Amino acid sequence: MYAQMVQTDATHVRKLDEMSPEERAFQERIDRGEKIEPKEWMPDAYRKTLIRQIGQHAHSEIVGQLPEGNWITRAPTLERKAILLAKVQDEAGHGLYLYCAAETLGVSRDELTELLHSGKMKYSSIFNYPTLTWADIGAVGWLVDGAAIMNQVPLQRTSYGPYARAMIRICKEESFHQRQGYDIMMKMAQGTPEQKAMAQDALNRFWGPALMMFGPSDKESVHSAQSMAWKIKINSNDELRQKFVDQTVPQAKYLGLTVPDETLRWNEEKGGHDFAEPDWSEFFEVLAGNGPCNRERLSARVKAWEDGAWFREGLVAHSEKVAARRAAPRAAAE
Amino acid sequence: MSAAQAPAPQQALHEALLRIGDSTLILGHRVSEWCGHSPVLEEDIALANVALDLIGQTQLWLGLAGEVEGAGRSADALAYRRDAAQFRNLLIAERPNGDFGMTLMRQYLFDAYHMLLLQRLTASSDPRVAAIAAKAAKEVAYHLERSADLVVRLGDGTEESRRRMQTALDELWSYTGEFFIADAIDEAMADAAIMPHPASLKDAWLAEVSATLSEATLKVPASTYAHKGGRRGVHSEHLGHLLANMQFLQRAYPTAVW
Numbered sequence: 159m160y161a162q163m164v165q166t167d168a169t170h171v172r173k174l175d176e177m178s179p180e181e182r183a184f185q186e187r188i189d190r191g192e193k194i195e196p197k198e199w200m201p202d203a204y205r206k207t208l209i210r211q212i213g214q215h216a217h218s219e220i221v222g223q224l225p226e227g228n229w230i231t232r233a234p235t236l237e238r239k240a241i242l243l244a245k246v247q248d249e250a251g252h253g254l255y256l257y258c259a260a261e262t263l264g265v266s267r268d269e270l271t272e273l274l275h276s277g278k279m280k281y282s283s284i285f286n287y288p289t290l291t292w293a294d295i296g297a298v299g300w301l302v303d304g305a306a307i308m309n310q311v312p313l314q315r316t317s318y319g320p321y322a323r324a325m326i327r328i329c330k331e332e333s334f335h336q337r338q339g340y341d342i343m344m345k346m347a348q349g350t351p352e353q354k355a356m357a358q359d360a361l362n363r364f365w366g367p368a369l370m371m372f373g374p375s376d377k378e379s380v381h382s383a384q385s386m387a388w389k390i391k392i393n394s395n396d397e398l399r400q401k402f403v404d405q406t407v408p409q410a411k412y413l414g415l416t417v418p419d420e421t422l423r424w425n426e427e428k429g430g431h432d433f434a435e436p437d438w439s440e441f442f443e444v445l446a447g448n449g450p451c452n453r454e455r456l457s458a459r460v461k462a463w464e465d466g467a468w469f470r471e472g473l474v475a476h477s478e479k480v481a482a483r484r485a486a487p488r489a490a491a492e
Numbered sequence: 493m494s495a496a497q498a499p500a501p502q503q504a505l506h507e508a509l510l511r512i513g514d515s516t517l518i519l520g521h522r523v524s525e526w527c528g529h530s531p532v533l534e535e536d537i538a539l540a541n542v543a544l545d546l547i548g549q550t551q552l553w554l555g556l557a558g559e560v561e562g563a564g565r566s567a568d569a570l571a572y573r574r575d576a577a578q579f580r581n582l583l584i585a586e587r588p589n590g591d592f593g594m595t596l597m598r599q600y601l602f603d604a605y606h607m608l609l610l611q612r613l614t615a616s617s618d619p620r621v622a623a624i625a626a627k628a629a630k631e632v633a634y635h636l637e638r639s640a641d642l643v644v645r646l647g648d649g650t651e652e653s654r655r656r657m658q659t660a661l662d663e664l665w666s667y668t669g670e671f672f673i674a675d676a677i678d679e680a681m682a683d684a685a686i687m688p689h690p691a692s693l694k695d696a697w698l699a700e701v702s703a704t705l706s707e708a709t710l711k712v713p714a715s716t717y718a719h720k721g722g723r724r725g726v727h728s729e730h731l732g733h734l735l736a737n738m739q740f741l742q743r744a745y746p747t748a749v750w
Contacts, residue, residue: 223528224528231737234741234742235572235742235750236551237551239547240544243547246540247536247537247541247544250533250536254534342750350745353748458528462530463531466530466532466592469532470531471650471652471653472646472650472653474649475653476645476648
């Protein structure tokens with residue numbers, strides 16, 4: 159999940175009889191499963207919440223280039239380098255679709271970028287963890303993209319048309335990303351003792367942070383309830399986390415790796431695994447800016463933006479010159 | 493040159509293929525260093541795409557180089573298990589990225605050459621070379637269109653963007669002469685109609701580059717000095733560092749399969 163703990167400004171989920179006629183008609187369309195399109199009326203809170211959610215998702219794609227980019231130059235074969243380049247290029251493309259989806263809600267990409275750089279908008283906590291070995295690139299694809307898919311597949315049915323359509327395209331590519339991650343893990347797990355150790359170490363380090371990607375339990379959260387009423391959130395955090403654990407545990411077993419959770423057990427009665435909660439104090443520290451890579455990730459993005467200012471300004475100046483040159487002969491002729 | 497000095501044909505072809513494949517490998521590597529750090533999202537996407545094309549072409553060129561050599565070396569073995577002195581890339585490919593203007597200018601000067609080379613290679617007497625060139629030419633046509641367009645827009649942009657592009661051009665110009673310098677291997681390739689004679693590309697390259705740079709309001713440097721050596725394995729200090737990074741896993745875990 160690339161959007162965590164998105165605020166809705168709600169104090170409670172609004173009931174139909176509290177709503178204005180416009181708002182009620184809007185909610186009824188959502189209840190019927192209709193898509194909301196950019197120029198149609200929508201409540202301000204719906205618009206604002208979507209901007210936060212899509213913006214956070216877009217920022218995650220962009221910042222998410224960095225931990226994987228960390229290994230592009232050291233990818234161990236030409237094939238692996240090409241695959242990783244293609245994957246990271248996809249992530250940048252996802253960022254682009256998502257910023258475009260957010261623009262349909264009346265916020266520019268530059269405004270969102272500014273909010274990211276000033277720390278007012280977040281990106282997924284997972285990208286504040288380092289990629290220390292090549293196996294981490296496998297673990298990121300397998301676990302991080304795997305967790306993202308859990309959230310994004312249902313979002314293909316989200317109520318906001320541009321977001322739902324972006325998600326359909328993104329999901330196709332994400333499933334390829336997850337497969338490439340698992341493929342790296344297979345090679346590592348079947349490899350030399352050093353490779354196996356790297357694979358286990360990557361799972362040990364990424365398991366908890368991957369579970370945190372779904373966010374803390376939102377059983378009691380008004381924001382989640384409101385988002386679910388608007389169908390911009392489809393499942394609860396706990397449901398998705400459970401689904402992720404149930405899917406991932408057999409995959410780890412197939413790799414011959416041990417999930418770092420001594421309490422992990424199959425629970426016949428609930429038809430799912432029992433597992434330990436990740437360390438939520440660590441999660442909140444990472445959100446507060448104290449993760450291992452928060453400063454580096456954000457400063458890398460800010461530096462890229464600032465160092466590139468002359469480039470962007472140059473392109474704008476050129477297009478203005480071209481427009482002026484086109485206008486000049488016309489003015490002279492008049 | 494007398495016949496006695498001519499390299500054995502297979503050996504010459506192997507070397508000539510390394511010169512192309514190593515150049516695409518090293519430049520692709522350099523471009524990939526930008527990943528996530530470029531000035532705008534569209535450039536992150538474009539650079540990853542260019543790097544991906546160059547690495548894909550490397551797999552084909554080095555794959556063929558290994559096949560021609562006949563010693564059982566794969567493209568990966570050639571990329572990851574040779575030291576700097578065995579690399580045959582053009583020096584311009586290993587120039588550090590510098591600012592984005594330097595990276596773009598390096599790309600443009602190379603793309604203009606690369607396109608001409610590939611166009612000629614599509615008529616190679618060796619069908620394997622012609623086939624790889626035909627595939628790569630489609631990709632490089634796009635690289636050239638993009639880099640030429642950006643050079644024009646930034647040259648004829650703000651004072652600052654023009655200054656940066658001119659600085660990049662002044663610094664990189666002396667690395668373009670190497671494109672056109674021939675040795676015995678090039679002569680052998682040209683005699684066999686496998687590859688064009690390097691000198692035969694020069695006029696067309698200069699015409700293309702002069703037209704674009706003039707549109708970009710940039711001044712072609714007067715110096716004709718050419719740094720050379722990359723194509724025979726004499727490199728700058730930069731290549732060793734690049735290889736230390738690129739080859740790390742293969743060197744640290746030589747028995748591993750990835």
